[in-house]
Amino acid sequence: MALINDVSVLIAEDEKELREHVVEYLQLFFETVYTASNGEEAIDVYLKKRPDIIITDINMPELDGLSMIERIRKVDSTTKIVVLSAHSEQEKLFKAIKLNLAEYLTKPVESARLKELLLKLADEIRNRDHILRLGSGYSFNTMSGVLMLHNENIKLTPREVRLLELLCKSANHSVSNEKIFRVLYEEQADKKFSVNAITSLIKRIRTKLPENCISNHYGMGYMIHTET
Structure with missing residues (x-):
């Protein structure tokens, strides 16, 4: 399939090896992929680049994933955000639900599942940009x-x-x-x-x-x- 060039993705992950692996996989489908190694860096990339999709871990240094999402949601309620986490505790899940996530996935995530989700989100973004509400x-x-x-x-x-x-x-x-x-x-x-x-x-x-x-x-x- 041709690379998707009208939807950009940001991956926020503090584990270098895992981050590079995810980036390599995302670049099979998306032309523009941004990276961040912690929540503060992710906020900085978000403000400068305005990615269409954000994929983030929860436990990261300087600013954790959920706190990072909370800050973004104060100014942006529409960007698609996917959480990838090794945690499935109810407390974190309940907090995440309030943040209008596109998906909350528990690691390890199958490549096929991630691909299916991201292509679906890309289609939703494209359609959203072309739909006019007439009342x-x-x-x-x-x-x-x-x-x-x-x-x-x-x-x-x-x-x-x-x-x-x-x-x-x-x-x-x-x-x-x-x-x-x-x-x-x-x-x-x-x-x-x-x-x-x-x-x-x-x-x-x-x-x-x-x-x-x-x-x-x-x-x-x-x-x-x-x-x-």
């Missing part, structure tokens, strides 16, 4: 072109998908009628510009979206509104 439970994935209402897939025509992709690329900003027409009918270069064609498509797609999701800005075009 009232609606969302649109700009990568897959899928419109969802909660867990239900709403059927779209190819032209409706193209329109939503265009509007979502400029979410909360107007897109001119001319640009909309040009994108929708790019394969028909000789087709004469028609506002009615755009109006008809907008009217149809509005029935599949929450009320007032798409607004008409007179003389400027159309705008899709997303949740912030």
Whole structure:
């Protein structure tokens, strides 16, 4: 498989030999892998590099793994964090649960299990970055072109998908009628510009979206509104 170049990983582990072994394994799948030998160093790398996934041990010098995660969670609730630990004590598990971890794995961890988890997290990160919330439970994935209402897939025509992709690329900003027409009918270069064609498509797609999701800005075009 090709190296994943749009998701980065930080491994925090104080045992040098184990850290190097994990890094070597991670580099089979991820192009960018950062390292830290203790919690303080991990915080420093996190602040400078903002990795998408953090893998950390619990017992480390200077700052332990759970304390390091607590500090990160004060400013960041979304970064995927995986704990690898030789400990399974209830006290540590209960503390970890409150830190919104992606996973808590007890050493030794099988390579296949770690690979499966990390690839799953990478997919979640990619999808998260491409999903726009349209309100009232609606969302649109700009990568897959899928419109969802909660867990239900709403059927779209190819032209409706193209329109939503265009509007979502400029979410909360107007897109001119001319640009909309040009994108929708790019394969028909000789087709004469028609506002009615755009109006008809907008009217149809509005029935599949929450009320007032798409607004008409007179003389400027159309705008899709997303949740912030």
